[in-house]
Amino acid sequence: MNTQFDIAIIGGGPVGAALALALRGSKFKVCVLETRPANTASNDARALALSYGSRLLLDRLRVWDALHDVSDIRTIHISQKQSFGRAVLHAAEMNVPELGYVLPYPALQDALTDALQSSDVASIYGASVTQLKSETDHAVISYQQDGAEHTIHACLAVVADGGKLLAQQFPPEVRDYGQSALITHITCSSPQLNTAFERFTPQGPLALLPFQNGYELVWTAPHQAAQDMLTWDDAKFLHELHQHFGDRVGEFLTVGKRTCFPLGLRRAPQQVPMPHTVLLGNAAQTLHPVAGQGFNMGLRDAWELAQEILDASPETLGSETMLAAYRADRRTDREAGIRFTDGLVRLFSNDLPVLSAGRAAALTALDCLPFAKKFVAKRMMFGANG
Numbered sequence: 001m002n003t004q005f006d007i008a009i010i011g012g013g014p015v016g017a018a019l020a021l022a023l024r025g026s027k028f029k030v031c032v033l034e035t036r037p038a039n040t041a042s043n044d045a046r047a048l049a050l051s052y053g054s055r056l057l058l059d060r061l062r063v064w065d066a067l068h069d070v071s072d073i074r075t076i077h078i079s080q081k082q083s084f085g086r087a088v089l090h091a092a093e094m095n096v097p098e099l100g101y102v103l104p105y106p107a108l109q110d111a112l113t114d115a116l117q118s119s120d121v122a123s124i125y126g127a128s129v130t131q132l133k134s135e136t137d138h139a140v141i142s143y144q145q146d147g148a149e150h151t152i153h154a155c156l157a158v159v160a161d162g163g164k165l166l167a168q169q170f171p172p173e174v175r176d177y178g179q180s181a182l183i184t185h186i187t188c189s190s191p192q193l194n195t196a197f198e199r200f201t202p203q204g205p206l207a208l209l210p211f212q213n214g215y216e217l218v219w220t221a222p223h224q225a226a227q228d229m230l231t232w233d234d235a236k237f238l239h240e241l242h243q244h245f246g247d248r249v250g251e252f253l254t255v256g257k258r259t260c261f262p263l264g265l266r267r268a269p270q271q272v273p274m275p276h277t278v279l280l281g282n283a284a285q286t287l288h289p290v291a292g293q294g295f296n297m298g299l300r301d302a303w304e305l306a307q308e309i310l311d312a313s314p315e316t317l318g319s320e321t322m323l324a325a326y327r328a329d330r331r332t333d334r335e336a337g338i339r340f341t342d343g344l345v346r347l348f349s350n351d352l353p354v355l356s357a358g359r360a361a362a363l364t365a366l367d368c369l370p371f372a373k374k375f376v377a378k379r380m381m382f383g384a385n386g
């Protein structure tokens with residue numbers, strides 16, 4: 001087993017794998033270390049809403065055509081419970097074929113993993129990284145595989161593990177919204193083709209993402225309420241959902257397996273005081289899923305980092321100059337994405353009458369002002385650098 005790499009990516013989740021694919025065929029030797037054993041399907045229940053901008057990046061990574069389980073979003077309907085005011089965004093108004101897409105996390109993961117396994121990147125599965133250290137001119141990565149300890153050296157270590165490995169050493173800034181997301185698949189009597197719904201309620205936002213014969217539901221609620229919702233029988237769940245969401249898609253008919261995810265904002269320091277190391281994707285920032293920005297932003301992180309790496313020489317790879325340029329490239333988009341998502345959660349998750357009226361006015365204004373709509377849609381599709 002080779003123990004010297006130019007770039008070691010810790011975590012072969014969707015963001016780490018996307019970075020590795022962007023580097024395939026380059027002058028650098030790249031490896032991905034992933035805890036999951038090889039050929040094991042991910043059983044993660046979440047569905048992801050991908051932006052049109054992410055589709056373009058996945059196209060460039062030659063992965064898009066391998067994704068079969070994808071539903072299109074052409075309209076997004078935004079409203080708030082118990083109040084007037086709503087905004088509707090259409091793909092045609094934005095001059096794009098679709099505003100976004102919905103697909104299961106495992107489908108994305110599998111397509112990226114398949115592409116990686118037929119590339120020149122060394123994919124090391126069943127490998128749990130236990131320690132990362134920096135020396136003067138390289139990073140040292142220790143991992144366990146099949147009960148044995150291994151060590152590799154790399155000019156650049158990319159931490160794309162979702163945020164655990166360095167969390168104790170460099171604690172992230174955390175905002176606990178006190179909310180969990182309950183996710184499941186539902187069917188209903190009047191589905192609206194290719195239309196996603198985002199409904200803000202005082203408990204938290206609720207999203208219906210069009211997928212196959214129904215919708216992927218993301219229902220946000222305070223932690224205990226979300227746990228209680230897991231225990232309801234199907235009839236009660238469908239009834240309560242109708243009370244909460246209203247009549248826009250008719251009666252809710254069936255509900256699939258329900259799963260809960262605790263939510264919060266975790267923001268790691270943009271620069272960790274560890275030479276030859278960079279944080280990527282959820283390891284750098286974990287966002288509330290309200291605006292469906294987490295993976296979309298992580299993919300832009302991966303794409304931009306790949307461009308910096310491809311421009312680097314073997315001498316400058318992993319240097320502070322290279323990493324500072326990457327951080328500068330990403331600062332605006334990252335900060336804007338964090339502020340936008342955090343602002344939405346805090347502004348909309350309460351029932352103060354004065355705020356409710358302000359929000360209704362803002363949604364109406366968004367609906368009536370084409371430039372405002374274009375600004376919001378562009379941000380959601382391409383980020384702040386787009």
Ligand SMILES: Cc1cc2nc3c(=O)[nH]c(=O)nc-3n(C[C@H](O)[C@H](O)[C@H](O)COP(=O)(O)OP(=O)(O)OC[C@H]3O[C@@H](n4cnc5c(N)ncnc54)[C@H](O)[C@@H]3O)c2cc1C
Nearest residue numbers: 011013014015035049129161162281282289292294295296
């Ligand atoms: C309910 C919910 C809904 C969401 N909806 C959306 C959405 O609609 N749109 C969107 O853009 N985003 C959404 N997100 C966010 C999105 O899921 C994340 O942003 C995305 O998964 C981040 O990818 P990642 O590769 O950075 O991290 P992860 O997906 O966490 O992957 C990390 C990988 O690292 C591996 N790993 C961990 N530790 C180690 C280790 N020590 N050694 C080796 N490997 C390791 C893991 O096995 C995993 O494969 C949602 C999140 C939630 C919770």
